[in-house]
Amino acid sequence: MRLETGAGGSRQWIGRAATACVAAALLASGTSLAEVPRARPEDVGMSSERLARIATVVERHIEAGDVAGVVTLVARRGRVVHLEARGYQDIRSRTPMRTDSIFRLASMSKPITAVAIMMLVEEGEVRLTDPVSRFIPELASLDRVAVPRPGGEEGAYDLVPAEREITVRDLLTHASGLLSGGLGVRVNEALARTAPDDTLASYIPRLGQLALDFQPGTLWRYSGLAGFDVLSRIVEVASGQPYDEFLRTRLFEPLGMSDTGFYFDEARLGRVATLYRRDGNALVPVDRPFSRTYFSGAGGLASTAEDYFRFAQMLLEGGALDGRRILGPRTIEWMVANHTGDKVNGQFGRPPAGMGFGLGMQVVLDPVAADLAVSKGAYSWPGGTGVSFWIEPAEELVSIYMIQGGNGAPLRRAFENAVRQAIID
Numbered sequence: 001m002r003l004e005t006g007a008g009g010s011r012q013w014i015g016r017a018a019t020a021c022v023a024a025a026l027l028a029s030g031t032s033l034a035e036v037p038r039a040r041p042e043d044v045g046m047s048s049e050r051l052a053r054i055a056t057v058v059e060r061h062i063e064a065g066d067v068a069g070v071v072t073l074v075a076r077r078g079r080v081v082h083l084e085a086r087g088y089q090d091i092r093s094r095t096p097m098r099t100d101s102i103f104r105l106a107s108m109s110k111p112i113t114a115v116a117i118m119m120l121v122e123e124g125e126v127r128l129t130d131p132v133s134r135f136i137p138e139l140a141s142l143d144r145v146a147v148p149r150p151g152g153e154e155g156a157y158d159l160v161p162a163e164r165e166i167t168v169r170d171l172l173t174h175a176s177g178l179l180s181g182g183l184g185v186r187v188n189e190a191l192a193r194t195a196p197d198d199t200l201a202s203y204i205p206r207l208g209q210l211a212l213d214f215q216p217g218t219l220w221r222y223s224g225l226a227g228f229d230v231l232s233r234i235v236e237v238a239s240g241q242p243y244d245e246f247l248r249t250r251l252f253e254p255l256g257m258s259d260t261g262f263y264f265d266e267a268r269l270g271r272v273a274t275l276y277r278r279d280g281n282a283l284v285p286v287d288r289p290f291s292r293t294y295f296s297g298a299g300g301l302a303s304t305a306e307d308y309f310r311f312a313q314m315l316l317e318g319g320a321l322d323g324r325r326i327l328g329p330r331t332i333e334w335m336v337a338n339h340t341g342d343k344v345n346g347q348f349g350r351p352p353a354g355m356g357f358g359l360g361m362q363v364v365l366d367p368v369a370a371d372l373a374v375s376k377g378a379y380s381w382p383g384g385t386g387v388s389f390w391i392e393p394a395e396e397l398v399s400i401y402m403i404q405g406g407n408g409a410p411l412r413r414a415f416e417n418a419v420r421q422a423i424i425d
Contacts, residue, residue: 036306037079039079045077046424050422059086061414066410067087067403068087068088068090068091068273068276068406071402072084072402076395083305084099089273090285091274097273101273102259105303105387106299106383109300110298110381111315111381113297114335114359116232116251118331122327125239128167128169130168135237136208136233141208142208143165144159144161145212145214146184147159157183157186166212167216167217168234173339174227174357175221175343176212176227177216178223178230179207179225179227180213180221181213181222182213184210188209191210192207192210200295203229204230220340224299228360229298242295255310255321259303259304261302262296277405283405305402312398314326316393334358336358338356339358351369351371354368358379361379373419375393386404386405387400
């Protein structure tokens with residue numbers, strides 16, 4: 001399998017020699033390695049020999065051309081036992097992947113937005129039961145639901161009254177019906193798209209002219225962008241800060257997440273991994289610039305594996321890290337409880353059984369039924385660029401998998417299996 005560098009560009013093979021030449025990238029992250037506690041795997045009940053299998057499966061998928069490059073991180077009991085970069089950050093320039101390469105998080109931004117909302121819930125500025133119109137009055141007009149017209153042509157719809165307004169909880173649990181893949185966007189399709197100069201303040205109120213896809217609270221249907229972008233605007237209104245500033249001052253700086261944000265200075269841009277799309281047997285680069293005006297809490301953030309580990313470890317430790325408390329332990333418990341009953345099973349690529357959904361993240365209720373190589377109570381949410389993470393309270397474990405496009409799902413499953421079989425206590 002070949003890797004395409006772009007239209008008219010040369011094609012390059014990535015083989016064992018390529019991954020070997022970047023094996024030293026584990027040491028290339030400089031200060032990043034010193035910023036998190038590290039341990040020998042055996043000191044926290046994991047096997048060095050078995051963790052080495054991660055490199056084997058990663059190399060196999062890079063050689064096959066499934067992905068350009070990968071960063072993997074495993075931490076147990078608060079200490080990192082595995083952090084590796086393999087393959088290329090950029091194929092065309094043959095820039096090696098680094099352990100501090102920056103990845104577009106896509107929907108892995110959503111758990112961060114959920115935490116931002118819950119910080120304001122704890123402060124009494126937001127309630128989960130609040131209608132979104134309390135913060136964005138224009139969304140009070142989201143009072144219609146588009147339903148298929150009985151006996152009509154495919155795509156034909158009628159509008160019926162919404163039984164209630166959507167709430168903050170609806171948005172966090174994908175139960176709002178707002179741009180959830182149904183007929184509602186047809187009411188005014190052009191308004192569903194952002195303009196290059198949009199901000200949250202200019203775009204979100206326009207959504208009030210759409211219709212909902214179903215009655216709020218009755219279904220779980222993924223609102224890929226709009227739902228969590230509305231939450232981002234709620235943070236702005238409730239806090240009085242632009243969303244990027246709120247995250248920087250209230251979350252990223254306290255947690256030491258210096259390489260996480262919506263956009264980056266020139267020095268950090270050199271560490272951004274190129275995004276690729278699959279075109280037949282080739283990986284073709286995708287130009288996706290960062291926005292300095294529209295701060296999408298649904299999918300606009302970028303980060304490193306180590307930075308996201310700090311965020312994940314904060315959740316695992318009950319809302320605090322290195323003496324800085326972000327949320328209370330009971331709030332974390334509430335976030336990772338199942339709020340949706342059986343509704344998420346079988347939806348949006350979820351397993352047909354064994355899953356629940358909390359406030360912004362999926363929760364594994366029965367790993368056997370879900371056929372997932374994680375423990376009961378594990379929680380996570382992946383991103384469409386191929387990034388993913390798991391937090392496993394039962395094992396005191398965080399695992400992070402970072403790619404930028406390609407056919408990464410088989411490798412992600414192999415990585416999850418390699419992590420689980422390396423636990424030896």
